Every structure is written in C-alpha cells, then in structure tokens.
Amino acid sequence: MTRTSSIDTACVHAGEQHGDSRFGLNTPIVTSTAFDYRQEGVRYPRYVNALNHEVAAGKIAALEGAEAARVTASGMGAISAVFLSLIQPGDHAVILDGLYGGTTDLIEGLLEPMGMRFTTWNGEPDALAGLFEEHTRLLMVESPTNPLLSIVDLAWTASIARERGVVSFIDNTFATPILQRPIEHGFDLVMHSATKYLGGHSDLLCGALAGSCELIDRIHPNIVRLGATLNGQDLAVLERSIKTLAVRVERASENAAELAGRLDRDSRIKEVRYPGLAGHPGHEVAARQMSRFGGMLSFSLDDSIDPDGFLDRLELIRPAVSLGGVESTVSQPSKTSHAKLTAEKREALGIDDRLMRLSVGIEGVDDLWADLDRALRH
Ligand SMILES: Cc1ncc(COP(=O)(O)O)c(C=O)c1O
Structure with a gap:
C-alpha cells in the first residue's frame, strides 16, 4: 500500500498478492503440511504458512503502520512469545495494573516461577519512571483496558520507556488499528487477540503481533518453538474478516457511544465506563x-437489580465470553476474564458481580437499547 492510502482501503487491499489468474481475486488457501524439502521456501507450515500468512500479516502490518507483523494461533500465543523472547530469568518488566486476566495468569503461573520479575504500574503518570530498574527490559500496557476502559497516554508512556531503552508493548485488542495506531505514538510492539475485532464473527481463534523487523525477527523463532503458528484455513478467514474491519468497528463504536450516553443518564445504572463520555477520567x-x-x-448495575435476573431477561444481547463480534454480547468480568484473580485483587480493581462488560455489535442501536431497557426493568 502507498502511504496515502486510507485505512479503509488498506483493510480491503493491503497485503494482497495477485499472480495466477486461475485463482481469481481471492488468495488461494494453502493447506499442505508436507513440502518438497529440496525446494527453496516453505519447509513445514509451523515455521510459516507462506502465502496465507504473508497476506494476512501484510494487512496487519499496513494497518498498524509497522515494518512487519506475524499472525499467531491465539492472542496468548503472541503474548507468550513476546515475554519469552524479550525477557530472561532475572530480568524485570513493568506491567499496567488490570491487564487482561490471561496475561496476569501467564505472568503468575509461568513467568514468575521461571525467575522473571514484574512490577505493576497503577497507571498514574508520575509513578511510572520510578518503577524502572537496571534490568527492566519491557513495559506492557493496554488502552483502553479490559474491562474498566482505563486510558493510558500512549505518546508519553512510549517516550518514558524509550528514554530508558525499554521495549514498549501494547495490547491493542480493544481499540483495533482502525481507532488507534500505537506505533505512530512511539510504541515498539503491538499485539491483538485477533479472536476479537480482527476476526470479528466469534468463529476464529488467533493473535497478531506488529513491530519493527528487528523485534519481529527476534520473536518469530519462539512462535515456532511454542507451536503458536496459525494454519492456512484460519489465516484465510482472518484475511477475509479484516476486509470489513473498518466498517464493523466504526458501526460498533457509533452504537456504543449512543448506548453509553443512554445508560449514563439512566438511574438504574450506578456507573458507566466509556472513554467517549466527557466525565470519563481518560476522555481527553x-x-x-x-x-x-x-x-x-x-x-x-444499581444495587436494586439482581445481576443474574438482568442477564436472564436479555433476549438479543447474549451473555458470552469473548468480545468484538458483529453480535452484541455481555459478560461479568468477575466470572469470566478476571475469574482467576483472587477476590481481594478483584475488589481492589473494582470488579464485582454487578459490573457488566458490553461488547457492542453492529445491530440496530434502538433494538439493543430496547433489550437493555427491558432487562433493567424488574
Ligand atoms: C484484551 C485481551 N488480550 C488478550 C486476550 C487473549 O487472546 P486469545 O484469547 O486470543 O488468546 C484476550 C482474550 O480475551 C483479551 O480480551
């Protein structure tokens, strides 16, 4: 893609490879797991499924404004490969408080027992610089965070890491490159649970990483060692899904802004967290x-509303883990993404059973509101 192409055009066309007219406009799906080892190129697809990977990764690199990208078999595959590639036992990393529960579980269940050290940053700008140590190698954040939608100032955070020679790494799952391109703000490395918006139809498990060629080349061998490579069929589904990413994300954002405003004015709701609301601490x-x-x-939910009854009364918006699909879903983070945290930790983060996380889809907004309104009546 040329630099002047719009992000909408990049969604549809970036990365595509045209050659053999027998295949038409779409990328043919390479399903072989056995290749002639005497030829140059692909030896075995766990290293990389050359064609479908090149197209999907090329699209993601173009969207994120990155030199290179890799698609992985899950978002956690991408996060695991980053940590295992960039920090060694004895090294130190700074992580934002309230990262996705699976990331925290990876750190506590695998990386800390291996001897890697982590310090949690509470998101307060003044507190960050003091957390770096001699052996700090990595800073990881999310913005907006899951599920509290807190916002990190990306340009400022990346500059603090860069001054200290620390790699800055962001989980950009909630925003997608349609709404936020962290590399333009100075971040070194971006990941996605592509299971969410990039896939967008609740039928695909995959992840993505984007960054400089140097960083991606350091991480790729560990994607191969961990077996976190994605297969050809799923890569092709990902490529097809990203073609509609911009229209899906824009429609979902419009719907979410409308619902956030209506919920915010509703006395049956105690607090709404949405960065588009003027009262949100990260709005500016x-x-x-x-x-x-x-x-x-x-x-x-207001104390007068029973969370289970609310979920039972919803008809259109389905209770479900995961997010970012074309259909609207709701979940209780205390019982899903953050269930593995201790009760004390959940309380400290403000995640209780009354907190509902809404992944707003692309349905008609009045239908979504009618469903919420009915479920809130009791
Ligand atoms: C913000 C965020 N990051 C990372 C992940 C992990 O991705 P995956 O489930 O694709 O491994 C998730 C999954 O829910 C997520 O919500």
Missing part, C-alpha cells in the same frame, strides 16, 4: 489518540 487523552472511542463499555 482518548480523544487525542483514538479516532473514535470503540465498541466496548462497562457499567455497574
């Missing part, structure tokens, strides 16, 4: 670094 920073505020929001 989000407005600077995101083109819209995204399709995710969370809200706390």
Whole structure:
C-alpha cells in the first residue's frame, strides 16, 4: 500500500498478492503440511504458512503502520512469545495494573516461577519512571483496558520507556488499528487477540503481533518453538474478516457511544465506563489518540437489580465470553476474564458481580437499547 492510502482501503487491499489468474481475486488457501524439502521456501507450515500468512500479516502490518507483523494461533500465543523472547530469568518488566486476566495468569503461573520479575504500574503518570530498574527490559500496557476502559497516554508512556531503552508493548485488542495506531505514538510492539475485532464473527481463534523487523525477527523463532503458528484455513478467514474491519468497528463504536450516553443518564445504572463520555477520567487523552472511542463499555448495575435476573431477561444481547463480534454480547468480568484473580485483587480493581462488560455489535442501536431497557426493568 502507498502511504496515502486510507485505512479503509488498506483493510480491503493491503497485503494482497495477485499472480495466477486461475485463482481469481481471492488468495488461494494453502493447506499442505508436507513440502518438497529440496525446494527453496516453505519447509513445514509451523515455521510459516507462506502465502496465507504473508497476506494476512501484510494487512496487519499496513494497518498498524509497522515494518512487519506475524499472525499467531491465539492472542496468548503472541503474548507468550513476546515475554519469552524479550525477557530472561532475572530480568524485570513493568506491567499496567488490570491487564487482561490471561496475561496476569501467564505472568503468575509461568513467568514468575521461571525467575522473571514484574512490577505493576497503577497507571498514574508520575509513578511510572520510578518503577524502572537496571534490568527492566519491557513495559506492557493496554488502552483502553479490559474491562474498566482505563486510558493510558500512549505518546508519553512510549517516550518514558524509550528514554530508558525499554521495549514498549501494547495490547491493542480493544481499540483495533482502525481507532488507534500505537506505533505512530512511539510504541515498539503491538499485539491483538485477533479472536476479537480482527476476526470479528466469534468463529476464529488467533493473535497478531506488529513491530519493527528487528523485534519481529527476534520473536518469530519462539512462535515456532511454542507451536503458536496459525494454519492456512484460519489465516484465510482472518484475511477475509479484516476486509470489513473498518466498517464493523466504526458501526460498533457509533452504537456504543449512543448506548453509553443512554445508560449514563439512566438511574438504574450506578456507573458507566466509556472513554467517549466527557466525565470519563481518560476522555481527553482518548480523544487525542483514538479516532473514535470503540465498541466496548462497562457499567455497574444499581444495587436494586439482581445481576443474574438482568442477564436472564436479555433476549438479543447474549451473555458470552469473548468480545468484538458483529453480535452484541455481555459478560461479568468477575466470572469470566478476571475469574482467576483472587477476590481481594478483584475488589481492589473494582470488579464485582454487578459490573457488566458490553461488547457492542453492529445491530440496530434502538433494538439493543430496547433489550437493555427491558432487562433493567424488574
Ligand atoms: C484484551 C485481551 N488480550 C488478550 C486476550 C487473549 O487472546 P486469545 O484469547 O486470543 O488468546 C484476550 C482474550 O480475551 C483479551 O480480551
């Protein structure tokens, strides 16, 4: 893609390879797991499925404005490969408090027992610089965070890491490159649970990494060693899905902004967390670094509403783990993404059973509101 191409055009066309007219406009799907070892190129698809990977990864690199990208078999495959490639036992990393529960579980269940050391940053700008040590190698954040939608100032955070020679790494799952391109703000490395918006139809498990050629080349051998490579069929589904990413994300963001406003004015709701609301503590920073505020929001039910009854009364919006699909879903982070945290840790983060995380889809917004309104009546 040329530098002047719009992000909408990049979704549809970036990465595509045209050659043999017998295959038409779409990328043929390479399913072989056995290759002639005497030829140059692909030896075995766990190293890389050359054609479908090149196209999907090329699209993601173009969207993130990165030199290179890799697609992985899951978001956790990407995060695991990053940590295992960039920090060694004895090394130190700084992580934002309240990262996705699976990331915290990886750190506590595998990386800390291996001897890697982590310090949690509470998100307060003044507190960050003091957390770096001599052996700090990595800083990992999310923005907006899951499920509380907190916002990190990306340009400022990346500059603090860069001054200290620390790699800055962001989970950009909630925003997607349509709304936020962290590399443009100075971040070194971006990951996605592509299971969410990039896949977008709740039928694909995969992850993605984007960054400099140097960093991606350091991480790729560990993607291969961990077996976190994605197969050809799923790569082709990912390529097809990303073609509609911009229209899906924009529609979901419009719907979410409308619902956030209506919920915020509703007395049956205690608190709404959505960076597009003027009262959100990260609103101004989000407005600077995101083109819209995204399709995710969370809200706390008033004490008079039983959370289980609310979920039972919903008809259109389905209770479900995961997010970022074309259909709207709701979940209780205390019982899903953050279930593995201790009760004390959940309480400290403000995640209780009354907190609902809404992944707003692309349905008609009045239908979504009618469903929420009915479920809130009791
Ligand atoms: C913000 C975020 N990051 C990472 C992950 C992990 O991705 P995956 O489930 O594709 O391994 C998830 C999954 O829910 C997520 O929500």
